[in-house]
Amino acid sequence: MDVRFFFSMSYGVYIVTSMNGETPVGCTANSAMQITAEPATIAVSINHENLTHKAISESGMFALNVLSEASDPGLIGGFGFRSSRDVDKFAGVAWHYEQGLPVLEDTMGWGLCKVIDKMETETHTVFLGKVIDTGVFAQTAPAMTYEYYHKVIKGSSPKTAPTYVAPEAVAELPVTKTQWVCTVCGYIYEGDQLPAGFTCPLCGVGPEFFEKKSVEVSAEEAKPASASGTKWVCTVCGYVYEGDELPEGYTCPLCGVGAEFFEKQAAPAADTDENTEWVCSVCGYVYEGAQLPEGYTCPLCGVGAEQFEKRSK
Template structure:
């Protein structure tokens, strides 16, 4: 199988946010869809290693910010390349709060959805959340960023020349070393070794 065929699936890029007590956090995901209209429900998957995952499991509430084609790599890095366990992702990032008290991204997004989790499905490395929509708004008319648009226009394509290693084709994480272990899992996005390619 050619693993790159999975990159041909069409889906968006989102920031899912949660709040636990005084702690705000969020992370990048690419798996958010509406699954029913009556009732209005969304589904999304989160890697179990993400701090946001644990917050949503505990509080059962979230916001889903829909990144637009205005999104920059700096926003992807802020929410996708560091852990909320050790970093405050909102300390220098513009945000607003919806009626549920949870943050949503106030720039580079064209809308947000608030929701409450009603079901979870264990997918091994990830949890699939089913949530009922409670609120939401359109922020501007810019087109939503698709996963393909991210790869073509947002993702950094420059790769270090002096290093020997492997780069995650999903998030850009670099593993330094001659050989990538076959059971390696990306610590940023949770994708397997099959989604890595040698640095060139």
């Protein structure tokens, strides 16, 4: 099964809230949509393991809070990667009650729903709610999409999300790269756009002789020759902080856990003559050393340093 099909589907990012007895609960959701206009109904998909599922099932009520691109991304992690059984997700969050249901204020708005039907799946319940009231806040930013969450905020999905894909499955997916191919000599430039005033380093023609194409390569092939900098990875939600050390008192901006939940990934060894080589992209000649000498040309085919690719041994 090609999981990229699911990545092509469109989703929003929401927080579904309800009441577990007298305690407000909630969880992050992306599978929510309006089903009918008259009467207005909304469907949400909630994992059986979430306490919010129990709360909606027993109370028959839920609120759908719509996040915008200006909403604090910490709301997503706080409500998505922790359980209301263990923490108070509403602590430190601006919210209030509307007709007995908790609604979040750092959002585009909210809709209060009464459950009128439901559909069971192996892992989730799809609750169909009749909208009984709505409200909006003065946020001018566009609604947050699932794509924005992943590509801009660079967040991941909790295992209870309907759209969760195991990291190992994502790692095996091919990666699309953009190439510009010279129609005269076949030289390939990799990058989203050709630089201003670019000319082919082999035959000298201008950008009008280059054709753009997309190619798929393995994730391993798409990796740069070497990474730079130390990274700290949150073991709860996967958020990555780049820096030699975590700041004092640091907490994950997505799920809110402290520094003790981060694992350090050391930076790769510095370039040295022993671990770095430069490969000529034209003829394959290999030069070993931390840097190419100034004015260097390939001793086999004569091209300049710009035709060499740096890689670690």
